[in-house]
Amino acid sequence: MKRTLITGCTILTMCEGDAPFVGDLLIEGERIAAIGPELKLEQPADEVIAGKDLVAMPGLINAHNHASMSLLRAFSDDLKLMDWLDKKMLPAEARMTPEDVYWGTMLGTAEMIASGTTSFADMYVHMDQVAQAVVDSGMRASLTRGVVFLQDDGGKRMTEALHLIDTWTGAGEGRITTMLGPHAPYTCPPQPLSEIIQIARSRQIPLHIHLAETREEVVKIRERYNQTPTEYLHELGMFEDNHVLLAHAVHLDAADVRLLSGMRGGVAHNPVSNLKLGCGIAPVKEMLEQNITVGLGTDGAGSATTLDMFAEIKAATWLQKLQHGDPTLLPAWQVLRMATIESAKLLQIEDEVGTLEPGKKADLILLNLNKPHLQPVHDLSALIAYSATGADVDTTIVNGQVLMRGRQFTRFSWEELRREAAERAARLVEGL
Numbered sequence: 001m002k003r004t005l006i007t008g009c010t011i012l013t014m015c016e017g018d019a020p021f022v023g024d025l026l027i028e029g030e031r032i033a034a035i036g037p038e039l040k041l042e043q044p045a046d047e048v049i050a051g052k053d054l055v056a057m058p059g060l061i062n063a064h065n066h067a068s069m070s071l072l073r074a075f076s077d078d079l080k081l082m083d084w085l086d087k088k089m090l091p092a093e094a095r096m097t098p099e100d101v102y103w104g105t106m107l108g109t110a111e112m113i114a115s116g117t118t119s120f121a122d123m124y125v126h127m128d129q130v131a132q133a134v135v136d137s138g139m140r141a142s143l144t145r146g147v148v149f150l151q152d153d154g155g156k157r158m159t160e161a162l163h164l165i166d167t168w169t170g171a172g173e174g175r176i177t178t179m180l181g182p183h184a185p186y187t188c189p190p191q192p193l194s195e196i197i198q199i200a201r202s203r204q205i206p207l208h209i210h211l212a213e214t215r216e217e218v219v220k221i222r223e224r225y226n227q228t229p230t231e232y233l234h235e236l237g238m239f240e241d242n243h244v245l246l247a248h249a250v251h252l253d254a255a256d257v258r259l260l261s262g263m264r265g266g267v268a269h270n271p272v273s274n275l276k277l278g279c280g281i282a283p284v285k286e287m288l289e290q291n292i293t294v295g296l297g298t299d300g301a302g303s304a305t306t307l308d309m310f311a312e313i314k315a316a317t318w319l320q321k322l323q324h325g326d327p328t329l330l331p332a333w334q335v336l337r338m339a340t341i342e343s344a345k346l347l348q349i350e351d352e353v354g355t356l357e358p359g360k361k362a363d364l365i366l367l368n369l370n371k372p373h374l375q376p377v378h379d380l381s382a383l384i385a386y387s388a389t390g391a392d393v394d395t396t397i398v399n400g401q402v403l404m405r406g407r408q409f410t411r412f413s414w415e416e417l418r419r420e421a422a423e424r425a426a427r428l429v430e431g432l
């Protein structure tokens, strides 16, 4: 079993009550074996990483993404969500081959690894290729085949959704988990949606769905069912017993927030995408007051443009401070917890990752503080939340494997990936 020792780094465990301290961290195989001020090893480690100027913290967890949409980054911006989706994304996606999805996902994983994300929740199509890219990249992911019920397809999408779950759960040395993914209230009518909910309940499969992202969605669901989107899902029984990962949850009224109180799972807040598409500000303060778990996600790079979770951290805290005129809201420590252990809860991996603790999986990042914008160090959490960016990540480790060291990828050729992505991206958008 390989042993990697990180010496003399500042360790931010992100465990409740832990202050940062200077020490060593030992990885044995897939797991953190020991953390302490000065570890004494009986056998020398196979690899030693000198931690001077580096901060070890849990890898960031992106709780909502469509990684393959990285091929559509900065292709279509400054549009309303429904125009962006219907006129630009869906036509480009209709051209995507399984191989395009593989390379798009690889591009997404490269960006995430380079900016300190170690796990992500993904909803897309051609999921065999998404899963293969997760295996090849070394990342950890919760994967969902997004299911849209606007046209009858004879059950093909549901067959693919269940195929993903039956084939890939536990693959990549246990790095892959799976969910069922009805896309959104406005693309899933009551009958097929309640069937999915029943399947999820009887097989104990978690659900991943977009909810209440725009005002237009609220109007549409009101016209169709005389309900809010949240009431619609609630009445179909989605929150009775299932673990549910809700993406966005921007347009919730007070009664909606109360309906979600006590739910299993919680909300992936995507503030950069919500800002950029002009969707609105999610009621994060109100959801937290109702003890709803709130993690952070980016959504796809087709809308957010960047998968850098440090941008989400800043946007999340700034938006709540601004919205409520209260700078004490979502302090640095709390928003960093949202990007780590709270997001881990949404993916149901909080027992394995999300904090640095002996026995947990070694999913961690090393931030380089030897930079003007990261000196001096007063409050480390505030420094990271308010000043660090993904470009400050020096090393990314998942499941004990070093995926990036000194900003160099270890598992794939960046040159080949860049070439494949550029050629495929150009073909997808030609003439659109």
Ligand SMILES: CSC[C@H]1O[C@@H](n2cnc3c(O)ncnc32)[C@H](O)[C@@H]1O
Binding pocket: 066, 085, 089, 090, 093, 123, 124, 125, 145, 146, 147, 148, 183, 184, 210, 213, 273, 299, 300, 303
């Ligand atoms: C059927 S796979 C997922 C599907 O979702 C689309 N998508 C990407 N971003 C968003 C968003 O913010 N709201 C709703 N749907 C979104 C993506 O293009 C895929 O078609």
Ligand SMILES: [Zn+2]
Binding pocket: 064, 065, 066, 210, 247, 299, 300
């Ligand atoms: Zn999304």
